[in-house]
Amino acid sequence: MANPHQELNGKQVWQRLIAGNMRFVQGLFQGRNLLDLRRTLIRGQQPEAAVLCCSDSRVPAEIIFDQSLGDLFVVRTAGLVLEPTSMGSLEYAVAHLHVPLLVVKGHECCGAVTAAVTHPENDEGHIKAIVAKIAPAAAQARLTGKTGRDLVEEASELHLRALEKILRQESKIIGAALDQGRLDLVVAKYLLQSGRVEMLVSTF
Ligand SMILES: [Zn+2]
Numbered sequence: 795m796a797n798p799h800q801e802l803n804g805k806q807v808w809q810r811l812i813a814g815n816m817r818f819v820q821g822l823f824q825g826r827n828l829l830d831l832r833r834t835l836i837r838g839q840q841p842e843a844a845v846l847c848c849s850d851s852r853v854p855a856e857i858i859f860d861q862s863l864g865d866l867f868v869v870r871t872a873g874l875v876l877e878p879t880s881m882g883s884l885e886y887a888v889a890h891l892h893v894p895l896l897v898v899k900g901h902e903c904c905g906a907v908t909a910a911v912t913h914p915e916n917d918e919g920h921i922k923a924i925v926a927k928i929a930p931a932a933a934q935a936r937l938t939g940k941t942g943r944d945l946v947e948e949a950s951e952l953h954l955r956a957l958e959k960i961l962r963q964e965s966k967i968i969g970a971a972l973d974q975g976r977l978d979l980v981v982a983k984y985l986l987q988s989g990r991v992e993m994l995v996s997t998f
Pocket of ligand 1: 904
């Protein structure tokens with residue numbers, strides 16, 4: 795199958811995603827023939843990017859970047875927390891699907907971050923494992939003296955920036971691909987009101 799993404803580098807893929815996000819912001823979604831696409835994709839997938847994003851129902855990467863079937867390899871966990879299986883899913887996209895770009899896409903008003911900031915001790919069951927992963931960023935954010943919504947967004951950005959280091963340091967596969975220039979990484983935040991995705995960090 796001809797892969798339109800194979801020749802693109804990470805920066806070019808990001809530019810495609812941002813162009814899609816602009817369409818999303820304006821409500822000008824690209825029309826696609828999903829029946830044809832579905833049939834074509836039976837032969838295999840060659841997504842243009844891997845995306846780590848939140849499970850929040852308001853932030854699906856495919857819609858926000860106006861992409862379609864086969865375009866994005868998406869891992870969603872509440873608060874974008876990483877553990878071995880979610881990390882392994884991203885590694886699969888890098889090592890076997892050869893995506894040139896990994897996007898870490900957080901969002902405003904994240905419930906998981908809010909929980910870590912406001913009531914870290916009250917979470918039951920396995921929810922506390924999510925909150926515990928965000929707790930270091932929440933603790934660091936409190937040092938700024940910010941409160942309320944500002945504190946939540948500070949913690950959110952600190953958590954997102956920390957994810958870049960975690961991906962580099964805890965995944966040999968992702969770290970090596972970044973070091974060798976086979977992979978680019980973007981850390982970004984989705985703004986609920988405007989619909990825009992704002993880049994915080996990139997490797998290009
Ligand atoms: Zn969230």
